[in-house]
Structures are given as structure tokens and as C-alpha cells.
Amino acid sequence: MPATYEFKAEIKQLLDILVNSLYTEREIFLRELVSNASDALDKLRIETAAHADAASGDEPLEIRIEADKDKKLLTITDNGVGMTEAELVENIGTIAHSGSASFLKALKDAGKAGAEGIIGRFGVGFYSVYMVAGSVRIVTRSHREGSPVVEWVSDGQGAYSIRELAPGDGEAGEGIARGTRIEVSLKADLAEEFTNPETLRRIIRKHSNFVSFPILVAGERANTVPALWREPKFQITKEQYKEFYSFLTYDQDEPLDTLHLSVDAPVQFSSLCFIPQKSRDFLGFDREDWGLDLYVRRVLIQRQNKDLIPQYLMFVRGVVDTEDLPLNISRETLQDNLLIRKINATLTKQILAQLTKMAEDKDKYAGFWREHSRVFKAGYMDFVNREAFAGLLRFNSSASDKADDLVSFEEYIARAKPDQKKIYYAYGPSREALALSPHLEIFRKKGVEVLYLYEPIDEFVMDALQTFKDFALTPAELAKADDLAKLPDVEAAAKDDSAPAPEKDALEALFVRVKAVLGDAVTDVRASARLTGSPCCLVNPDGHTTSSMDKIMRAMNRDTTVPKKILELNPGHELVRNLAELNARDAADPFVEQAARQLYESALLLEGYLSDPHALVGRVQDLLTKSSGWYAKTK
Ligand code: ADP
Ligand code: MG
16 A cells, blocks of 8 residues: 655645756656756765665666657656665655745745746755656665565545555566656646657757766767766866867857866866857857856856856856855855855966966967957956966067067066166057157167056056066056156157257246137146157146046046146257247247147147147147248248
8 A cells, every 4th residue: 555645735836846846857866866866876976985785787878868759758767776665755755844834935036037046945946846747756766685676656636645656566677777767747837848859959058968877868878978077177178179179159260379277275176168269248248148057066057157257257168066055046046155265266276277378389379369358358356366367478579570469567577677676668649649648758778678558447457456476557647757757868860859959948948828829728838858750749737647548537537628737848849949949039929829828738639638639720720820931032
């Protein structure tokens, strides 16, 4: 006689909820049953290793899935450890550590969306089968010697029955020498879907692809790609890595680099990561499409988990597998999980170390930099790995031959001038523009290298880092002229430079006049030590904000005013000399006033602050008219 058992009251409620409310991702019931089968096979493997007698027969360990559309029957069979009657009662009949009351509460709080994770969190994986089943029959025989076949049946409505299938029953064998068969009688409306072998294979590939035992759907193996990350490195060929990579990413190219890790401390995990050759970050399109796939013992827990690596390494594709998490941890729990954070910290260090190694091969690293640097640069916020991050940065520089040549901080330092404890940089739209920047004239003259920044984020990077080794990262625009003036010249003095400077008094008078003309638009007018070829430039009086950074801040604050700066005039420049002379002759000469405005606005234009060019253009035309008249007379 079969014994009939009542489920506990809470479990009745629970089953009711499972059946009636949890309709998100119904298909995960198969993942749960396959995982249980895989666990049973694993347990057997461990037992076999421990006791030579535990193995009965030498049939391969596998999971078989058969479907019968007409009978609306789905069968999942494994030849794992199986269960005794007592184990059936204990493992299936009781919901292990469910704490049903809190389960019900959590379920209510989470609403439908969170349900998928909750099923597992409370160790009720098996019961997810009632999302699709009208009734379930388990036929199982424990691997322990002399164990009988036991049957468990329940419609999930409140009771289950168990009986031993005695040899006399005629059903006893049922083809089960050892292991478990789960017979799922599908609900009528779901039978079509879940007896379709294609659907079943797709579900297996999606959730259980890397289960280490063969999963056969209607006799055909569904999980074809091995969980390469769990294999010893030395056994894996380049082709296998490539194959796995294209399986993972659909990318037909070889990966640029591969990182295969097996870590035991501070957390246990294995990981197989790839850096693709090409960036997928097209114009910031689809910013959500990143993350590592998280597995627990080869079973997929979450695709594209974004807590396993920092966002600035989002170009890394791959998987992480840990034994230290429960199989069915919910997403909410994952997000704030200490273990995941530890994996993240370890992985980040390893990826940065891998990139550092890659950088020894300049061409390869240039390829990486071209594709992934835009994303990577956001790592300036990773203070923990600041040094490794800074070591991986590359810039074009005034010492480069071409616009795509790359320089590291290390290289810059190696050729810095003696006592030059600064790394200078300048932001500009292009190499050509920077080569013409008045701010860089002194650097050219002294042969001091300047890193060229072409993207706004570069300045944020420099601002955040502040130093590299004991070198202060310093905008060229804000360099102290004195620091540079003491260095010997390397560039022959420009033509204008050789002209005699005007009398000190005449020069001072000119500065006063120019300041009077420009009024509050500038904070001061003074002689420049940083210019060689240009007549003037603007310098930020606060000494620590570059004009490009200032513009970003203003844009963010919707501030359209023009900042007040110091106008520096080059006393060695012919134009400045002429103006000083004119001003000395006639302190009210309108030409000086016109020229002062023109110089100021041209400097603004160069710095990108001039919003209305009308006045400037009008003045240029006026000046051209005057000079052409003069030119016509001398011709
Ligand atoms: P969990 O897998 O988290 O323990 P489940 O509800 O999925 O929770 O399964 C409950 C228990 O039932 C398992 O721990 C295991 O002891 C037993 N069990 C389920 N399926 C099988 C199987 N195919 N073979 C042997 N034991 C099983
Ligand atoms: Mg389970």
C-alpha cells in the first residue's frame, strides 16, 4: 500500500503560488530538474571515488530527456545516486530550509518579477516543476546496494504518496538499475511546447549548456560545448578557446587576448575571459550589452552580470563560475553580494595585469588602445587600482612622429629633462591645432614634451590621477613660466624673438592702455614669458583650471558667460612693439584700441570662447581696408 503524506500547510500555499502566480520564465523548471540530476551524478562520482563498490555497472553517467507529445509526458532520467524512501520523504517531501512564512512574505514583496530568483533562494527548485506539471511521478533507486525501486507521486495539490515497487509488482525494474526518473505529466496547454525536442534543446542550451554530463534530448546531445573554464589550462588548444569565444560572442574573429583563471583565495572561482579585437561600443550604442555570464557549478545563473567587473572593463567578455554560491541565488541578492565583490576585485586586478603584459607588445597593445581605450579611460575612478590603470594609459605627444603614435607615462618620464618633476599635457581638437597653440610655444622652444589630449575624458583622467610616480600631471596652459624659462633653449629663436623689446616704460604704458580698453573682460594685462611666435595669449588667473575643463563645467552649468583671464602680451613680437610705439606717440590713438580688442578676441577664438564673431570680423575687415590702402601706396 502506498503511504500518503500531507504537505505542510505552508507548502500547500506555496505550491498554489508556484502554480498560479509564477509565470515569469516558466522554462526554468527544466534547469532545476537537470541541475538536480547533475548533482545526483556528481554525488555518485564522488562516492565512486571514495568506495570502489559504489559503482554498479559501467554505463556512462548521463541525463536523458524524452518527450511524448501524445501522452503529454516529459521524462528526465539520470543514473546518479538515486534516493531511498527515507530520502524521498526528507528531500522531496519537505521543503528544506524554506522557512515558508518568510518565503511567502518575500514573494509578496517582490511581486511577480522577482519570483524566478526566489524559487531557488528557498531551495524549492524541484517544486518549480509544478509550473508546468499536472502531476509528477518520481521513480528512483538508490545506489546503495540492495535498494529497492521507490515511487513518489503527487499532483502538487496538497499530498503525495510513496510506495516501494516490489519485484512482484511487474513494474519493479522499470529499467532503473540506479538513479532517478522524473515523469512530468504536462498541463494540457503546455504539452505541445514542452514536448517539442527543439524547444527542449534550446532551453538546455540556454540554461544548462555547460553541465558536465551529457544531456540527451530524444537521444541527441544538447549540450555540446564543454565548460572550458573548468578544464586545466594546459589541456586546452588555441582552437578550443577560439571556438568557445565565438560560441560566447558570435564574433568570428580570434579574440585579441584570452585570460583563463582558476582562483582559490580569497574566493573560489574559475573564469575564462576574452578581449575582442573590435569594440562593440559603437557611439555608445547599447550601453547595457556587457557583463560576464555567471555560473554556479556549470549552471547558468545570470547572463551579463554587471557586478563581476567594473564598467570600464566592459569590453571584456567571458564567464565566471563559482562553487561558493547557492545555485539559485536571486538577482537582488547577487547585487549586494560580498562574494561577487571579491570576485570583481580579483578579476579586475588580473585583467589589468593581463593588459600590462599585453602592453609589452606595442603593436598588439596599440590595437587594444584603438578599440577599447574610450571605455577603458573611465577607469580613472578606480582608485584601488590607480597605479596599474595609470601605467596602461597612452597618449599622443609632441614627441610623436604621427598622430597615432602612443606614449606612456613611463616613456615620458624616461626622457624628461633633469629636474623636470612634471608631466605636461594639453587638450586640443587635433595634433595640428596643438602644434599652433601659443601656450605650447615655450615647450617647443625648450624641447619639453607635452602629452596631447584629444578627448574631453582625458582631462578628467589627468585631473583624477593628479600624479604619476612623483611627477605632477600639469596642464601646459597652467605651467609656471619660470619652471620652463630656466631650461636651455633647443629651438633657434624665432625671427620676431630677436627684435629688440620696447622700452620698459612704453611697454608698461601699453599694458595699462590695453587693460583700460578691455576693462573687466580681463583681470590683468602683462608681459609673457611663454610666447615666442604669437603676440598674445590668455592665461587662467586661478592657475588650476584649463580652458577646456572650464568650458565643460560651464556647459554643465549652462553658463554662457566668458571667463575673465589674464591677457599676456609677447614683448618680443613686432606687433606688440609697434603698438607700444604708437601708444607712446599718442596715448589716444584709436588704432591701438582697435588692435587691443582684436588681439583679445582672437585669443578668445583660439580658446573656443568666442560665441559671436561679428565684431571680430568687422574689425578684421576694417584693418584690412587700412592695410591695403597702405600697401597700395608702397607698391
Ligand atoms: P536543492 O537542489 O536546492 O537541494 P531541490 O528542491 O531542487 O533543492 O531538490 C531537493 C533535494 O531532492 C535535493 O537536494 C536532492 O537531495 C533531492 N533530489 C532531487 N532530484 C534528485 C535526483 N534526480 N536524484 C537524487 N536526488 C534528487
Ligand atoms: Mg535543485
